[in-house]
Amino acid sequence: MRVIVVGATGTIGRAVVEALTPRHEIVAVSHRQAPIRVDLADRDSVARMYETIGQVDAVISAAGRARFAPLRELTDADFAMSLANKLMGQVNLVRLGHPSVRDGGSFTLTSGYLGRYPAPGSPAVSLVNAAVEGFVRAAALELPRGIRINAVSPRWIRETLQAPGRDPSPGLPVAVVAQAYVKSLEGNQTGAVLDP
Amino acid sequence: MRVIVVGATGTIGRAVVEALTPRHEIVAVSHRQAPIRVDLADRDSVARMYETIGQVDAVISAAGRARFAPLRELTDADFAMSLANKLMGQVNLVRLGHPSVRDGGSFTLTSGYLGRYPAPGSPAVSLVNAAVEGFVRAAALELPRGIRINAVSPRWIRETLQAPGRDPSPGLPVAVVAQAYVKSLEGNQTGAVLDP
Numbered sequence: 388m389r390v391i392v393v394g395a396t397g398t399i400g401r402a403v404v405e406a407l408t409p410r411h412e413i414v415a416v417s418h419r420q421a422p423i424r425v426d427l428a429d430r431d432s433v434a435r436m437y438e439t440i441g442q443v444d445a446v447i448s449a450a451g452r453a454r455f456a457p458l459r460e461l462t463d464a465d466f467a468m469s470l471a472n473k474l475m476g477q478v479n480l481v482r483l484g485h486p487s488v489r490d491g492g493s494f495t496l497t498s499g500y501l502g503r504y505p506a507p508g509s510p511a512v513s514l515v516n517a518a519v520e521g522f523v524r525a526a527a528l529e530l531p532r533g534i535r536i537n538a539v540s541p542r543w544i545r546e547t548l549q550a551p552g553r554d555p556s557p558g559l560p561v562a563v564v565a566q567a568y569v570k571s572l573e574g575n576q577t578g579a580v581l582d583p
Numbered sequence: 584m585r586v587i588v589v590g591a592t593g594t595i596g597r598a599v600v601e602a603l604t605p606r607h608e609i610v611a612v613s614h615r616q617a618p619i620r621v622d623l624a625d626r627d628s629v630a631r632m633y634e635t636i637g638q639v640d641a642v643i644s645a646a647g648r649a650r651f652a653p654l655r656e657l658t659d660a661d662f663a664m665s666l667a668n669k670l671m672g673q674v675n676l677v678r679l680g681h682p683s684v685r686d687g688g689s690f691t692l693t694s695g696y697l698g699r700y701p702a703p704g705s706p707a708v709s710l711v712n713a714a715v716e717g718f719v720r721a722a723a724l725e726l727p728r729g730i731r732i733n734a735v736s737p738r739w740i741r742e743t744l745q746a747p748g749r750d751p752s753p754g755l756p757v758a759v760v761a762q763a764y765v766k767s768l769e770g771n772q773t774g775a776v777l778d779p
Contacts, residue, residue, distance in 0.1 A: 517717025
């Protein structure tokens with residue numbers, strides 16, 4: 388399959404590309420580093436990305452920023468950025484992208500553990516992650532031509548926790564997380580939230 | 584308790600006011616009809632509402648608009664309105680309002696059944712309802728001075744279905760739905776999503 392991976396240079400995206408490369412043609416997209424670039428917060432940038440790439444079988448998003456900060460520190464701008472980027476950026480990948488996806492293709496978006504299991508500092512992230520899952524469940528009922536859509540909800544990733552002074556042992560290896568994206572792409576689920 | 588009810592003139596709001604009036608002092612707020620008015624989509628309007636009302640024990644929101652329409656018809660403006668009104672309007676009730684809520688008080692927001700159980704036409708509504716629930720779970724961990732927060736997720740309401748040509752029998756009586764708001768206000772749950 389020809390598969391767009393948005394966020395292809397991030398921790399999860401790199402692992403997804405690595406897992407898919409043997410069997411699929413990957414179109415790598417990222418905000419700043421990949422050959423094709425997209426600013427998820429900019430609707431026109433998303434539309435241009437699809438024009439540049441043309442027809443594909445699937446779109447995987449392992450991208451999107453949301454602000455992690457305590458409720459008392461979160462500003463209007465923090466909420467606006469989080470909604471525009473990780474939430475509406477991914478929603479627009481679907482809204483603008485489904486005409487570029489072939490019959491029976493798929494979208495896989497990224498939510499995250501904090502959507503259902505919050506932590507202090509997660510109000511904006513939890514809001515966005517839960518919203519992505521709500522959108523995915525609903526959009527699955529309406530996408531045309533057998534196109535499927537799922538979300539992957541990653542837990543803490545071992546490789547992300549390997550900063551100095553942090554204990555990486557509670558983290559899931561990113562290669563395990565990547566398998567949830569593979570399952571969404573190659574399986575037949577739709578409207579699902581996949582927990583690696 | 585002194586309780587703000589936002590959306591006090593709506594179908595649910597009226598039932599909540601009726602259920603609470605015997606035991607509590609109600610401050611009725613609505614977009615257009617109550618003595619005190621608020622435009623949830625306007626942050627300054629929310630701030631002015633709290634200045635006008637002063638200290639309270641609790642805030643109940645049975646308000647907020649989100650656009651019900653098929654994915655292919657939902658416009659950028661529909662998503663923006665839904666995010667600004669039912670989602671950020673209720674988030675801002677909490678962000679701007681908690682200094683006006685006394686120790687041990689509470690917020691009760693409204694999400695809705697479509698957040699977890701979508702229907703064709705619900706992508707924007709499902710997104711917003713799920714987001715409200717994600718925010719509530721997270722904000723519960725951070726609100727100061729023992730202030731609690733819950734969401735009520737109403738199902739279809741019998742009284743709303745009583746339009747000509749519709750079958751009201753699958754709907755839940757609004758007086759039953761109102762009891763979930765009473766439970767949130769008078770109970771000790773926090774971070775919960777209450778299903779009437």
